[in-house]
Amino acid sequence: MKTKTPVTNDKPLLEKPKDPTPAGLFWLLAKINSVTLGGGYVIVPVMATSLEKKGWMAEKDFYDIFARAQAFPGPLALSSALLVSLRLCGWKGAVAAFFGVVLPPFLALILVSGALAKIGSLPAVQRFLEGAGAVVPGLVAAMIYKTATKRAWTVLRIVETIALAFVLVFLPAYSLPILLAAIAMLYCIEGPCKRSK
Amino acid sequence: MQTLEIIWTFFKVGIISFGGGWSTVGIIKNEVVPNWLSETDFRSLIAIAQSTPGPIALNAATMIGWEHGGFFSALAGTLAVVAFPVMAIVTTTLLARRVKLDKLAINESLRTGSTAMMIMTLWALKPSSADPVLLALGLGAFAIAAFTKINALWAILGSGLFNALAGPAVRRLLGIGG
Numbered sequence: 001m002k003t004k005t006p007v008t009n010d011k012p013l014l015e016k017p018k019d020p021t022p023a024g025l026f027w028l029l030a031k032i033n034s035v036t037l038g039g040g041y042v043i044v045p046v047m048a049t050s051l052e053k054k055g056w057m058a059e060k061d062f063y064d065i066f067a068r069a070q071a072f073p074g075p076l077a078l079s080s081a082l083l084v085s086l087r088l089c090g091w092k093g094a095v096a097a098f099f100g101v102v103l104p105p106f107l108a109l110i111l112v113s114g115a116l117a118k119i120g121s122l123p124a125v126q127r128f129l130e131g132a133g134a135v136v137p138g139l140v141a142a143m144i145y146k147t148a149t150k151r152a153w154t155v156l157r158i159v160e161t162i163a164l165a166f167v168l169v170f171l172p173a174y175s176l177p178i179l180l181a182a183i184a185m186l187y188c189i190e191g192p193c194k195r196s197k
Numbered sequence: 198m199q200t201l202e203i204i205w206t207f208f209k210v211g212i213i214s215f216g217g218g219w220s221t222v223g224i225i226k227n228e229v230v231p232n233w234l235s236e237t238d239f240r241s242l243i244a245i246a247q248s249t250p251g252p253i254a255l256n257a258a259t260m261i262g263w264e265h266g267g268f269f270s271a272l273a274g275t276l277a278v279v280a281f282p283v284m285a286i287v288t289t290t291l292l293a294r295r296v297k298l299d300k301l302a303i304n305e306s307l308r309t310g311s312t313a314m315m316i317m318t319l320w321a322l323k324p325s326s327a328d329p330v331l332l333a334l335g336l337g338a339f340a341i342a343a344f345t346k347i348n349a350l351w352a353i354l355g356s357g358l359f360n361a362l363a364g365p366a367v368r369r370l371l372g373i374g375g
Binding site for chain 2 (some may be wrong): 022033035042045070073077078083086099104106108109112114127129130135137138140143144146148161168172176179183189
């Protein structure tokens with residue numbers, strides 16, 4: 001079956017991968033972000049394979065960076081693109097990556113918003129939007145289910161999650177300061193405070 | 198002045214947009230409903246944001262900006278929502294070797310935080326009407342997204358098309374006004 005001769009580098013057909021350039025990063029990311037629908041968890045795997053295909057970064061290295069990107073605020077697609085491009089091309093790369101990630105969705109949404117302003121009041125369009133909106137709670141619930149089943153839960157973490165969710169639900173006006181304080185506190189409980197005992 | 202409000206609102210959203218799109222949606226809702234749009238409109242907006250390219254928070258900023266001040270507000274909102282994340286990455290990169298934080302503890306605390314945020318999002322976006330067709334579409338989407346590998350986009354578009362084309366007929370069959 002797989003008794004092929006080992007792949008050697010002297011294969012003349014194999015194109016030598018070009019080095020990453022800011023312009024190259026911009027185009028790659030712009031392409032991914034124009035055609036990949038469905039948010040960060042869909043975009044990230046596509047980024048991983050495209051970067052590897054280009055020969056710019058091994059998938060494993062990408063996912064190491066992705067793990068770091070999760071610790072930053074902001075869309076995952078943006079933070080991982082920025083960190084990857086910083087590694088590959090420095091600051092110029094990061095600037096290129098920023099526009100590659102932000103520009104396509106921005107233009108797409110301007111088009112969609114413009115179109116909706118024209119046809120949004122048609123009954124069929126209204127029903128479409130109502131039907132599309134109806135799935136949103138289902139999708140959120142599914143995402144909670146998926147994250148929850150993957151987590152290494154402890155009693156403490158369950159209590160923390162439920163308590164924080166309660167506070168957020170009942171004090172929506174203060175969600176921002178509450179979250180900032182909560183994350184600092186959770187960090188301390190998970191790390192430094194635990195060890196200092 | 199609307200543009201300034203858009204900038205400030207989405208800048209704040211950007212600060213706590215942890216853990217992938219869905220956890221941030223509840224925060225965005227708290228900030229924009231009911232001042233700028235109704236709950237139903239917000240839900241449709243999120244469905245659109247999820248089925249267009251790009252991160253959901255960015256899409257929401259662009260659309261809400263567009264509806265409140267046109268192109269310039271859309272641009273301002275979009276840049277505002279990524280301003281803090283970009284600053285955070287720039288600062289940590291510059292300080293990379295000076296600040297030592299416990300990576301594992303960061304990730305675990307953010308996981309707890311973003312799960313709680315998603316629960317809040319779910320609460321904020323819980324179905325508001327008892328319409329059985331819409332509830333069924335929501336349940337169907339949950340099943341597809343939780344137990345299959347099908348892109349949620351298809352659930353959104355399928356559900357929208359179903360309600361647009363078959364919604365009135367189905368409601369007539371069930372004997373409810375539609």
